[in-house]
Amino acid sequence: MKVLIKIGGSLLDDPAQRSAVAAQIAALSGNIAVVHGGGKQMTRYLDERGVESRFVNGLRVTTPETVDAVLKVFAGTVNTQLVAALGVAGSKAVGLTGIDAGLAMATQLNPELGFVGRVTSSDPRLLDVLTSAGYLPVVACVAGGSGGEVFNVNGDSMAVACASAWQADRLLFLTDVDGVLDSNKQLLPVLTPADCASLIATGVASGGMQAKLNAATDAVAGGVREVRIVRGSAENVIARVFAGEQLGTAIVKDRN
Numbered sequence: 001m002k003v004l005i006k007i008g009g010s011l012l013d014d015p016a017q018r019s020a021v022a023a024q025i026a027a028l029s030g031n032i033a034v035v036h037g038g039g040k041q042m043t044r045y046l047d048e049r050g051v052e053s054r055f056v057n058g059l060r061v062t063t064p065e066t067v068d069a070v071l072k073v074f075a076g077t078v079n080t081q082l083v084a085a086l087g088v089a090g091s092k093a094v095g096l097t098g099i100d101a102g103l104a105m106a107t108q109l110n111p112e113l114g115f116v117g118r119v120t121s122s123d124p125r126l127l128d129v130l131t132s133a134g135y136l137p138v139v140a141c142v143a144g145g146s147g148g149e150v151f152n153v154n155g156d157s158m159a160v161a162c163a164s165a166w167q168a169d170r171l172l173f174l175t176d177v178d179g180v181l182d183s184n185k186q187l188l189p190v191l192t193p194a195d196c197a198s199l200i201a202t203g204v205a206s207g208g209m210q211a212k213l214n215a216a217t218d219a220v221a222g223g224v225r226e227v228r229i230v231r232g233s234a235e236n237v238i239a240r241v242f243a244g245e246q247l248g249t250a251i252v253k254d255r256n
């Protein structure tokens with residue numbers, strides 16, 4: 001079984017939280033790959049330099065000046081800190097971006113967003129090479145362009161591109177909320193792509209969750225059997241989900 005775990009940036013910001021997630025991942029067996037975001041870290045990095053963060057439909061507007069920050073924050077600090085924590089926990093973790101061995105090549109998604117990429121091709125062989133040799137690939141959400149450019153790819157989209165190309169059986173999104181919440185802040189346990197579209201259309205799912213639901217919909221369409229969104233800080237959450245506990249929100253093709 002192939003499992004792709006996407007870790008949101010806010011879970012990785014606190015060292016104790018990061019270590020807890022790393023320990024859970026290190027305890028897993030089988031073919032595991034990790035993709036991570038770093039939204040919170042990126043916003044802070046830019047804030048500290050007097051640059052305001054702007055989002056359109058949950059995606060960060062990435063100007064030529066902020067592409068360098070994308071590399072420094074996602075591929076640099078966040079990736080390396082996570083790889084270090086996983087190493088301490090006992091994993092043979094290897095830090096990568098989508099640029100490595102064609103794992104994720106992208107083109108511009110929308111001129112309004114600048115250097116935000118849409119993944120157009122993904123060569124998953126590196127994931128197979130590493131996992132079959134016992135290594136744990138840890139991929140930052142950065143993709144390459146055909147002209148050598150660097151694209152910022154939303155972490156959830158990156159996870160889905162990798163999961164689909166790698167033919168992952170399961171995709172688990174670890175985030176900073178219990179799952180997808182309705183307009184009364186109640187957890188929605190199961191959503192179809194049509195439900196996701198209406199949550200977005202009505203504005204109930206916005207910002208980062210809008211991006212996540214769009215990505216989750218693509219994952220289901222891309223053949224990933226099980227897609228789930230859970231709170232990454234919940235006690236032992238990964239093992240509990242794999243043991244069949246109905247935590248968080250599952251995104252399914254249809255309700256039957």
Ligand SMILES: Nc1ncnc2c1ncn2[C@@H]1O[C@H](COP(=O)(O)OP(=O)(O)OP(=O)(O)O)[C@@H](O)[C@H]1O
Nearest residue numbers: 008009037038039155175180181204205206208209
């Ligand atoms: N209906 C909703 N239910 C739950 N969360 C929602 C909803 N609408 C918007 N959100 C927001 O989406 C956020 C999760 O997306 P966000 O992009 O911030 O995290 P992430 O994807 O886990 O991290 P990263 O972007 O760093 O990879 C929540 O913290 C919440 O503020």
Ligand SMILES: [Mg+2]
Nearest residue numbers: 037039155208
């Ligand atoms: Mg996000």
